[in-house]
Amino acid sequence: MTARNATFPAALALLLPVLAPAQQFTARDAFWSSSDLITVTPNPAAHKSAATHPHPQRTGTSATGPERNSQVAQLVAENGYGAAPHLVRASEDRLGLRCSILLRGANDEYNEVAPGSIFHSGDHIRLSFLANQAGYFYVIQQGSTGTWSPIFPPPNSGADANRISAGTLQTVPSGTKTFAFDQNPGDEKLYVLLSRAPIPDIDRAIQNLKSGQPAESPSAPSSSGPMVEAENRIPDAFVKGIASRDLVLVDEQKVDESSKGDAQGEKAIYVVAKASGPAANSQVVLSLELRHE
Numbered sequence: 001m002t003a004r005n006a007t008f009p010a011a012l013a014l015l016l017p018v019l020a021p022a023q024q025f026t027a028r029d030a031f032w033s034s035s036d037l038i039t040v041t042p043n044p045a046a047h048k049s050a051a052t053h054p055h056p057q058r059t060g061t062s063a064t065g066p067e068r069n070s071q072v073a074q075l076v077a078e079n080g081y082g083a084a085p086h087l088v089r090a091s092e093d094r095l096g097l098r099c100s101i102l103l104r105g106a107n108d109e110y111n112e113v114a115p116g117s118i119f120h121s122g123d124h125i126r127l128s129f130l131a132n133q134a135g136y137f138y139v140i141q142q143g144s145t146g147t148w149s150p151i152f153p154p155p156n157s158g159a160d161a162n163r164i165s166a167g168t169l170q171t172v173p174s175g176t177k178t179f180a181f182d183q184n185p186g187d188e189k190l191y192v193l194l195s196r197a198p199i200p201d202i203d204r205a206i207q208n209l210k211s212g213q214p215a216e217s218p219s220a221p222s223s224s225g226p227m228v229e230a231e232n233r234i235p236d237a238f239v240k241g242i243a244s245r246d247l248v249l250v251d252e253q254k255v256d257e258s259s260k261g262d263a264q265g266e267k268a269i270y271v272v273a274k275a276s277g278p279a280a281n282s283q284v285v286l287s288l289e290l291r292h293e
Contacts, residue, residue, distance in 0.1 A: 014090025025088060027253035027270040032076055032085040033095035034132035034166060039075075044128065045102050045112040080259055082266025096272030097194045097284055102171075104178065114256040114265040118291045120183070124178045125290075129170045129192065130270075136198045137164045139172055140239055144190040147233035150206045151190070164194075182291050188290040191243055195283040201242050205234050218281035240263040243285045250284055251273040 028205065036153065048088065069087035077084040081098075101117065102110035104124035112128075119125065125197045139152040152172045153162040164170055251272050257265025 001006045027096070027233050027251035027272045028255060029088065030094050030251065030272045031098055031132050031270045032072060033069075033087045033089065034094065034096065036074060036133040036166035038167065040072075040079045040081070041130070043080035043100075043112075044169070044171065045100065045110055082255065082268075092235040093202075093276040093281075094222045094272045094274075095135070095196065095284055096131075096132040096270060097193065097286055098193065098268050098270050099192060099286055099288065100128045100266075100268040101290070102126040102128055104184070114267045115254040115269050116291070119181050120292050120293065121181050121183045123181045125173045125181075126178055127190075127288075129164075129172065131164045131166060131168070131170075131194055131223055132197070133166050135164060135194050135196045137162045137196075138191075138193040138199065138202055139168060140191045140193075140202075140234070142191075142239075144237065144238045148191070148239045150202075150234050150237065153206065155206055188292060190288040190290070191239060192288060193243060193283065194285075197282065199242060199283075201238075205238070251284075 017179065048093075069089070073084040073087050076082075101115070102125060103113045103119075104110050110126055118131070121290045127139070138150070140148045142148050159281050161253070172216075195274065251270075251274055253270045255266050255268050255270065258267060269286065269288075271284050273284055
């Protein structure tokens with residue numbers, strides 16, 4: 001994929017909140033039930049419905065229990081993220097990530113496409129990410145040689161450039177840039193990592209790419225040799241080791257509401273930690289494959 005320039009508009013949709021018992025949890029329900037999720041940035045892919053709330057609305061930090069659940073569920077629907085989720089307090093501490101792929105249409109508008117969609121040469125896409133709790137966010141792309149390069153944060157970014165707040169949308173690439181599929185079909189592989197704390201190994205590797213110096217193994221002394229190969233790329237084993245080192249059980253759910261006949265139906269992937277509590281889910285990892293035929 002290569003970068004191009006593009007723009008996108010945004011609009012909002014309105015649905016009503018729904019409550020459900022804990023045994024009916026899905027990964028999507030667990031994601032939106034986070035106690036940190038006070039504001040929700042509007043989904044840039046929700047274009048065609050009338051805007052009712054042009055800016056993120058606060059739920060009010062004093063709300064608790066069913067009242068808070070109702071407020072958050074309505075925010076989700078109003079801001080273009082599909083039907084209001086089932087909210088249950090039991091999942092409030094689960095770290096989670098929402099990911100969707102935005103495809104540019106004939107009118108240069110970006111719309112969510114279903115997980116597993118097939119792309120073609122010339123297609124332009126963006127990636128949309130939302131965290132349900134504050135943390136640090138990484139997107140790394142695998143090349144055809146098996147080495148990886150950082151997409152986010154970019155090598156020239158500041159120390160806290162990849163810090164993300166709960167409910168704050170992160171679009172990659174940002175601004176007017178977009179990814180474009182070239183004339184060479186194949187699969188684009190990405191790792192998306194959300195961590196409560198910075199991941200020093202990845203941060204050091206990206207910083208060394210910025211300065212043109214090799215990143216070194218965190219488990220070996222500085223004389224052990226480079227961890228970054230030719231052309232400033234990060235080896236496959238290094239990235240996979242980071243992603244699996246603090247492995248925890250997660251729930252993953254793919255949402256595709258296109259069959260409901262609603263043009264603004266949600267299409268996204270949710271991944272949340274199974275366990276609750278900060279110590280039990282310090283990091284979640286999503287492996288994303290983009291099929292180019």
